Amino acid sequence: MAVRPIIRFPNPMLGRSAERVSRFDDDLHSLVDDLTETMRAAPGIGITAPHVGVLYRLTVIELDRRAGPRAFVNPEIVWRSAETARHSEGSISMPGISEEVERPSRIRVRYQTISGETLEEEASGLMAVCLQHEIDQLDGIFWIRRLSRLKRERAVKRFEKLT
Template sequence: MAIRFIVKEPDPVLREHAKPVPKITPNIHKLLDDMADTMYEAQGVGLAAPQVGILKRVIVMDCGEEYGGLIELINPEIIKKEGEQFGPEGCLSIPGLQGDVRRAQKCTVKGWDRNGQEIEIEGEELLARCIQHEVDHLNGVLFLDVAERVYRPDPEEDRA
């Protein structure tokens, strides 16, 4: 396992469409492991393969134990969205900025786990936001593209 370099905006790889993973290989396992390590090291809650320069449809997320801990998804596809939430988002590829983004309150995503088994995950609130944000990355979409307002967060708020 290794920490990978996180690609930053305006790197063009962030605007590319990631390719589906045709089969699970040891390289995909290593990518999943490295992405999780990289996400934790950067103190993020989600990371998509294009953010580490790999144009594969692979994401990792960890929104905390209340949302199931580490989630790995290969070839994720959102199949259902419900409701609406509006709130701040940030991104490891866009340090120093946040944006207020409107997302579905609840969504269902299907994909493969690291063993190639099809899985379906229903997420609400933070997990739903994270799923939508990371799947957007696979389609070359950044939160900057969908935010209603972009701003620099107040560092004083972090200390409260």
């Protein structure tokens, strides 16, 4: 396990779509371990492979350290509720900045485990927020693109002052 360097905003890689994972092997297991360690060191509750420069559709989310991390390989949202909720979001690629983002309050996601098994589950609350946020990143949509132009510009200016 290793803590990998995190790509920082405004690196163009954060705007690229990730490729599907097709090999469920020891390298994938090692990448999941590295993502977990990197996320914890950041610190954060979610990370994608593109955050460390690997353009694979892979995210690790850990909402509760006691429950441990969950890896989602090739995740896709297959259903969204019409009901929405607002939640504060940020990114390990833009540390120190957060804003409220409105998203569907519940989703259904289809994904594979690190052994390749396909599963589907419904998520709500913080897990729904995290999955939508990280799947956006896998699609090349950095979280601030979900903000109004004014809020996005303010967030970028605040981040520039921090760096």
